[in-house]
Amino acid sequence: LEADTMSSRFAPRHDDYEGAVRASFARQGVLASWGATMDRVAPGRVDLALPFSARVTQQQGFFHGGVVATLGDSAGGYAAMTLLDAGLEIVSVEYKINFVAPAVGQRLLAFGTCLKAGRRLLVSEARVDVEEAGTRRLCAILLQTLAPVMPRLSGS
Amino acid sequence: LEADTMSSRFAPRHDDYEGAVRASFARQGVLASWGATMDRVAPGRVDLALPFSARVTQQQGFFHGGVVATLGDSAGGYAAMTLLDAGLEIVSVEYKINFVAPAVGQRLLAFGTCLKAGRRLLVSEARVDVEEAGTRRLCAILLQTLAPVMPRLSGS
Amino acid sequence: LEADTMSSRFAPRHDDYEGAVRASFARQGVLASWGATMDRVAPGRVDLALPFSARVTQQQGFFHGGVVATLGDSAGGYAAMTLLDAGLEIVSVEYKINFVAPAVGQRLLAFGTCLKAGRRLLVSEARVDVEEAGTRRLCAILLQTLAPVMPRLSGS
Amino acid sequence: LEADTMSSRFAPRHDDYEGAVRASFARQGVLASWGATMDRVAPGRVDLALPFSARVTQQQGFFHGGVVATLGDSAGGYAAMTLLDAGLEIVSVEYKINFVAPAVGQRLLAFGTCLKAGRRLLVSEARVDVEEAGTRRLCAILLQTLAPVMPRLSGS
Numbered sequence: 001l002e003a004d005t006m007s008s009r010f011a012p013r014h015d016d017y018e019g020a021v022r023a024s025f026a027r028q029g030v031l032a033s034w035g036a037t038m039d040r041v042a043p044g045r046v047d048l049a050l051p052f053s054a055r056v057t058q059q060q061g062f063f064h065g066g067v068v069a070t071l072g073d074s075a076g077g078y079a080a081m082t083l084l085d086a087g088l089e090i091v092s093v094e095y096k097i098n099f100v101a102p103a104v105g106q107r108l109l110a111f112g113t114c115l116k117a118g119r120r121l122l123v124s125e126a127r128v129d130v131e132e133a134g135t136r137r138l139c140a141i142l143l144q145t146l147a148p149v150m151p152r153l154s155g156s
Numbered sequence: 157l158e159a160d161t162m163s164s165r166f167a168p169r170h171d172d173y174e175g176a177v178r179a180s181f182a183r184q185g186v187l188a189s190w191g192a193t194m195d196r197v198a199p200g201r202v203d204l205a206l207p208f209s210a211r212v213t214q215q216q217g218f219f220h221g222g223v224v225a226t227l228g229d230s231a232g233g234y235a236a237m238t239l240l241d242a243g244l245e246i247v248s249v250e251y252k253i254n255f256v257a258p259a260v261g262q263r264l265l266a267f268g269t270c271l272k273a274g275r276r277l278l279v280s281e282a283r284v285d286v287e288e289a290g291t292r293r294l295c296a297i298l299l300q301t302l303a304p305v306m307p308r309l310s311g312s
Numbered sequence: 313l314e315a316d317t318m319s320s321r322f323a324p325r326h327d328d329y330e331g332a333v334r335a336s337f338a339r340q341g342v343l344a345s346w347g348a349t350m351d352r353v354a355p356g357r358v359d360l361a362l363p364f365s366a367r368v369t370q371q372q373g374f375f376h377g378g379v380v381a382t383l384g385d386s387a388g389g390y391a392a393m394t395l396l397d398a399g400l401e402i403v404s405v406e407y408k409i410n411f412v413a414p415a416v417g418q419r420l421l422a423f424g425t426c427l428k429a430g431r432r433l434l435v436s437e438a439r440v441d442v443e444e445a446g447t448r449r450l451c452a453i454l455l456q457t458l459a460p461v462m463p464r465l466s467g468s
Numbered sequence: 469l470e471a472d473t474m475s476s477r478f479a480p481r482h483d484d485y486e487g488a489v490r491a492s493f494a495r496q497g498v499l500a501s502w503g504a505t506m507d508r509v510a511p512g513r514v515d516l517a518l519p520f521s522a523r524v525t526q527q528q529g530f531f532h533g534g535v536v537a538t539l540g541d542s543a544g545g546y547a548a549m550t551l552l553d554a555g556l557e558i559v560s561v562e563y564k565i566n567f568v569a570p571a572v573g574q575r576l577l578a579f580g581t582c583l584k585a586g587r588r589l590l591v592s593e594a595r596v597d598v599e600e601a602g603t604r605r606l607c608a609i610l611l612q613t614l615a616p617v618m619p620r621l622s623g624s
Contacts (some may be wrong), residue, residue, distance in 0.1 A: 029525075030532050057497075064498050065560060066538030073533065092533060093433060094457055096252040096299060096408055096564035098279045100272035115297055116256035120432065121405060121459070123254045123297065125281075141271055141279065143252060143299045145406055145457060147433070185369075186376050213341075216464060220342050221404060222382030229377065248377060249589060250613055252408035252564055276588065277561060277615070301562055301613060303589070308372060408564040408611060410591045412584035427609055428568035435566045435609065437593075453583055453591065455564060455611045 010044035010117060014086040021046065021078050024089065031074060034067065038078070044114040046078040052106045063103035063139075068128050072097060072142040075112030076124035080146045083117040088148040093121070095144030103139045105132030122146045166200035166273060170242040177202065177234050180245065187230060190223065194234070200270040202234040208262045219259035219295075224284050228253060228298040231268030232280030236302045239273040244304040249277070251300030259295045261288030278302045322356035322429060326398040333358065333390050336401065343386060346379065350390070356426040358390040364418045375415035375451075380440050384409060384454040387424030388436030392458045395429040400460040405433070407456030415451045417444030434458045478512035478585060482554040489514065489546050492557065499542060502535065506546070512582040514546040520574045531571035531607075536596050540565060540610040543580030544592030548614045551585040556616040561589070563612030571607045573600030590614045 014020075018041045025031065025038045031048075034056050040047040048071055050056065056067040073095055081090040109129045116123040128140040170176075174197045181187065181194045187204075190212050196203040204227055206212065212223040229251055237246040265285045272279040284296040326332075330353045337343065337350045343360075346368050352359040360383055362368065368379040385407055393402040421441045428435040440452040482488075486509045493499065493506045499516075502524050508515040516539055518524065524535040541563055549558040577597045584591040596608040 030534060064538075065541065066498060066534055069537055069541075070532075070534030073537075092567060094406070094435075094564065094566040096562065098272075098299060098301060098562040099560060100274075100279050116254075116294065118256075123256050123406075125297070125299075138272065141281070141299065143254060143281075143297065145254060186378060220382075221385065222342060222378055225381055225385075226376075226378030229381075248411060250408065250410040250562070250591075252406065254406040255404060279562075410584075410611060410613060412586075412591050428566075428606065430568075435568050437609070437611075450584065453593070453611065455566060455593075455609065457566060 010083055010114065012043045012082055013084065016086065017043065017082045020086065021081050024081065025078060028074070030070065036071065041082065043082050044079055044117070046075050046082065046112045048075045048110045048112070050108040061104070063108055063130065065099060065103075068099065068103050068108065068140045069097050069142070071108055071110045072112070072126040072128045072140055073144065075110035076126035076142060076144050077112070077146055079112035079114045079126070080117065080122040080124045083114055083122065084148050087151070089151045090122070090146050091149050093145040093147050095142050097140055097142040099140050101130070101137055101139045103130045105130040107131040109136065120147065122148070166239055166270065168199045168238055169240065172242065173199065173238045176242065177237050180237065181234060184230070186226065192227065197234075197238065199238050200235055200273070202231050202238065202268045204231045204266040204268070206264040217260070219264055219286065221255060221259075224255065224259050224264065224296045225253050225298070227264055227266045228268070228282035228284045228296055229300060231266035232282035232298060232300050233268070233302055235268035235270045235282070236273065236278040236280045239270055239278065240304050243307070245307045246278070246302050247305050249301040249303050251298050253296055253298040255296050257286070257293055257295045259286045261286040263287040265292065276303065278304070322395055322426065324355045324394055325396065328398065329355065329394045332398065333393050336393065337390060340386070342382065348383065353390075353394065355394050356391055356429070358387050358394065358424045360387045360422040360424070362420040373416070375420055375442065377411060377415075380411065380415050380420065380452050381409050381454070383420055383422045384424070384438040384440045384452055385456060387422035388438035388454060388456045389424070389458055391424035391426045391438070392429065392434040392436045395426055395434065396460050399463070401463045402434070402458050403461050405457040405459050407454050409452055409454040411452050413442070413449055413451045415442045417442040419443040421448065432459065434460070478551055478582065480511045480550055481552065484554070485511065485550045488554065489549050492549065493546060496542070498538065504539065509546075509550065511550050512547055512585070514543050514550065514580045516543045516578040516580070518576040529572070531576055531598065533567060536567070536571050536576065536608050537565050537610070539576055539578045540580070540594035540596045540608055541612065543578035544594035544610060544612050545580070545614055547580035547582045547594070548585065548590040548592045551582055551590065552616050555619070557619045558590070558614050559617050561613040561615050563610050565608055565610040567608050569598070569605055569607045571598045573598040575599040577604065588615065590616070
């Protein structure tokens with residue numbers, strides 16, 4: 001017996017789920033300014049990567065906890081967004097994050113997986129690994145609740 | 157690339173980790189009174205099952221949310237306990253649980269996995285499935301922090 | 313400057329919010345079987361109490377963690393329910409609980425406060441104190457997300 | 469009856485708790501680069517403020533969720549640090565945050581309060597308000613677990 005993994009059964013609800021997610025990520029100023037990239041996009045699954053730089057570290061040269069959380073929150077959020085109807089955006093209602101090891105290394109990798117895609121609420125988890133000299137270690141795990149929203153009309 | 161899964165590397169710290177966990181579970185009055193059973197015990201992994209009964213349901217015949225949480229909390233806690241030194245017990249520092257589907261069915265199954273086993277703190281997750289007419293569905297997911305403790309000396 | 317306390321501004325949305333909350337609590341089989349009582353009911357605020365008994369303790373005579381969580385979850389949930397439209401019930405979407413002291417004593421007291429009452433989601437917190445020989449101590453704190461739901465037609 | 473508020477009983481463990489907290493905050497590169505200020509420091513209580521700027525907003529001009537979380541995490545963490553022995557630093561073990569309203573406005577205010585100061589673990593909460601045209605609204609609430617640590621010896 002294994003735990004039910006909901007995400008294996010997920011189907012996207014429109015053809016351009018990947019384009020919608022990548023376009024939203026490109027508009028996300030903060031992650032872009034940190035040099036984050038969106039690697040894998042699949043139904044219910046998004047992976048992000050973030051290289052080391054002075055902008056994302058605290059004084060000891062670790063990745064800052066706020067950066068780890070933001071990357072994990074984004075990976076889980078975009079994983080959920082792959083399962084929305086066309087034209088909807090996703091917002092985080094809440095999340096919980098455990099920091100399990102210092103984020104010391106050259107690169108952060110965040111693996112977001114949607115666990116439940118309801119009509120009004122979605123639940124995702126994200127694991128954040130840190131890569132140091134070619135070795136990867138789990139450094140944080142995040143469990144979050146998300147909601148679909150209509151995008152704000154913006155003149156810009 | 158896949159997320160790092162720490163638990164694959166876990167090794168128990170004494171030979172009788174399974175006996176210690178099963179003995180602690182047997183003393184756990186509440187779960188026993190509900191008819192819960194401990195199925196799988198492996199390093200960093202414990203599965204529990206709980207049959208339907210009037211004692212664990214609310215008025216609509218669903219498994220009560222408090223029961224779902226208690227079963228998940230116990231599965232994750234015992235998963236962590238498999239990795240402790242001989243003689244130590246485990247306590248939950250905190251947990252977060254998402255209820256993702258109504259717990260309607262004949263049996264609950266909780267799958268606890270330790271994600272990080274530090275010396276002072278451990279982190280586990282648990283997934284709770286509900287089984288209804290032979291089909292299983294994810295109904296809750298729990299992420300928790302645990303601490304090893306010396307057992308209380310009890311004269312009783 | 314003090315933190316904004318949303319709940320001071322809450323107004324109930326119908327006259328019989330107290331009756332609706334007390335009727336729902338009376339149908340809640342598990343809490344009733346444990347001897348829990350609903351003390352204060354006010355807009356955005358509900359207090360529950362639970363006396364010590366063999367039914368709610370683990371083998372060491374502490375209140376069981378699952379009982380502490382269930383009482384806190386119920387106090388926060390009913391605090392949110394006081395602010396719903398007539399005829400709606402409340403369900404917990406998720407919660408996080410920190411156990412800050414052993415629940416050793418003669419009585420648990422749970423203080424639920426709604427912090428945000430949105431149309432689709434509500435957020436409550438609950439503090440659970442344990443009373444021992446006339447002294448009260450904080451033993452758990454819970455932060456939760458809730459959603460209004462139409463009650464199931466029962467009779468079936 | 470009111471909920472027990474542990475923090476009213478807190479006493480600092482050394483005379484220069486305020487100096488220690490302010491010095492740590494000054495070394496915290498990310499918050500400083502965002503223009504955050506530490507306003508109130510009292511035993512078990514720290515308030516932070518953060519003015520609006522392009523560095524801390526997303527494309528729609530809201531404060532970014534990661535910034536809200538980082539400010540709340542820091543306020544709660546420093547609130548806990550006021551209660552540590554001299555020479556110790558604080559780290560976040562985990563936190564949960566609920567985003568209850570869009571962070572639209574000119575200034576964020578974070579109110580951190582320590583709820584429990586144990587020897588090995590501390591628990592804090594933080595409320596984050598946003599100020600818009602002179603009105604303040606709750607926009608996030610955070611509940612976190614923290615641990616004291618020896619500072620790393622650094623050559624710098």
